[in-house]
Amino acid sequence: MRITTKINLLTTAWMLCIMILINMVVYFLFMKSTVNMEEDLQYQKAGDIIKDIQSLSPSNSNINRELKDYLTAHSYIRILQPQNKVTHEATNDSLLSKKIKGKYVETKQAQTHLLSLKNGEEEVLIVRVPINSGTSVNESLEIGEQLIGLETRKEILRAILGFSTILAALLSLLGGRWLANIIMRPISSMIKTMEEIEKSGVPKTITIQNKTKDELQTLAKTFNRMIHRLQESMEKQKQFVSDASHELKTPLTVIKSYANFLRRHGLQDKQMADEAIEAIHSEATRIQKMTETFLDIANLEKENVLEINKLDLVSLCKGIFKQLKDAYHREITLHYEKYPIVIHADELKIKQVIIILLDNAMKYSKDKIDVFIEKNEQYAIVQVRDYGIGIPSDEINNIFERFYRVDKARSRETGGSGLGLHIAKSIVKLHKGEIKISSKEGSGTKVELFLPLH
Structure with a gap:
């Protein structure tokens, strides 16, 4: 019915x-x-x-x-x-x-x-x-x-009441039909739009003709917002595939060029052969790391990959700093007033975020790096400060986008893929937290993580 x-x-x-x-x-x-x-x-x-x-x-x-x-x-x-x-x-x-x-x-x-x-x-x-x-x-x-x-x-009274009842029923049928048509008009439009989307595969929005400011208009607006988000998601997916293809194209071209060189000249010129093998190995390693990063992004978008446990941020940061100091021999100073500072989070994911932020700080700064840990009633706050080249003010709003790099000329030198901050923001978002960046070109950058205590 x-x-x-x-x-x-x-x-x-x-x-x-x-x-x-x-x-x-x-x-x-x-x-x-x-x-x-x-x-x-x-x-x-x-x-x-x-x-x-x-x-x-x-x-x-x-x-x-x-x-x-x-x-x-x-x-x-x-x-x-x-x-x-x-x-x-x-x-x-x-x-x-x-x-x-x-x-x-x-x-x-x-x-x-x-x-x-x-x-x-x-x-x-x-x-x-x-x-x-x-x-x-x-x-x-x-x-x-x-x-x-x-x-x-x-x-006579019974006849009048009976006639009034029958008349009211007839008017109710007519009014109900008119009311039902008004109620179903945007729903019918939505069904028609959905059928068109099903046939064509192209998302479309509903045209809102009468702004009645009721639940039906809210339903139509919600549907349109959903379609806009779907369109944005599809555009991001296309952009991701395009960017990923572009990122993979360069190392694959290098590998193919050196492979052709070895196929033509063999191993007769040992110096050139060693150079070719080293380049192939380097670019293959880069592709492997990039592929792992793509998998991380795909897993994060599932939004069901967290293993929540109690986590002491101070102890976690101490362990990370020891590893990085031994590997990179950089000065990283941890500042905190309270100990421990405990949150409920996925330890591996939060560790990944902090490493991404420190890695960026080390790439774009030669001076020391300061890390501050504090908390308020709602959040544990981790601040990572470097005193390097900084970020231009017109670039800050874009740095969380996939494959976006502020210093594009240094991307090969630093080895960045432009996915680190995007991954970091996705992880923080999964934890119902927030990440903020403030920077001044030539003076350094401050990144703040706000992680819920509960």
Whole structure:
């Protein structure tokens, strides 16, 4: 079943339930108010009758004559004594008076009966009122009156309510269809766009015609943002393949050139042969490292590669510095006030980030390198400062992009691929942290890692 049909049927069913409930309330209130009005009139009439008969002599003829004066169409009036004994009665509808038995009461009562009379079923109102004689009650007055036209009015009311319900259901069907079409318009557009994307393989956005600022517009905007991100991801993927191909092209060309040289000249010229073999080995090693870096990037994009454990940053940095000092003989100074500074992170990944930052600092600086470790209420902060060539201000926003290198002329000399900072930022992002770089050309660079404590 289509969603529009479901919306239409549900809104109509809900409308019918509401109308039925309202009709019941209206019908009940109509009957209640009508009967209450008649009861008030009958109680008033009973009070007048009691006053009149109490002022008369107790002869039957006088009382019966007085009762007849208060009769209305299809009614009766009785005076009863205890044990339901009728002492006086006046009626103009013998059938009505026969069907209803008299009842002696000591308190006011009012009730209705539905009786089958000459003109069909009719509602009859009966009012009973005690007659006080001094401090005692010896008699009661009973008035029965046919509520002429009440059944007709009830039928008319039921017809009106039924017609209103049917009309409301029809209007609800039409309104529900119109509403469903409005609701489904952007969804239908989205489905159509998805089908076009499925057929063509080209991401497309939804055209938002009416800015209604509702959930449907939010849905369409979210879909468009998703498509934009998908397009950006595809563009980055294409760019990555293009950049990777470009990066691999140079070492492969060198390897091929020296391989052709060896194939043509063999090993006769030992010096040239050694040079060729060394170049081939060097470029093959470079390709191997680059391939490993590509694999690191691919694994990071899975976003499920972290092994979270407790990690002391101070101890980790001490171990890294010892290895780098022994390998590169560079001065690296660690500064910290508190020990230990513990976070929950993947030790190998955080170690990789710090090595990348130190490696960049050593490549582009000949002076000492300072590393500061501190923490606040939310983050552990690692700062790596060098005092080298720095980064131009217009380049800082680009340095986290893949294959981007500030000093492109030195890329061969330093051996950089332009992927280190991209990997570092991806790792920090996986840890829900942040990496910031500030630099001044000619004065050095400061890199700050913000890693959540928890």
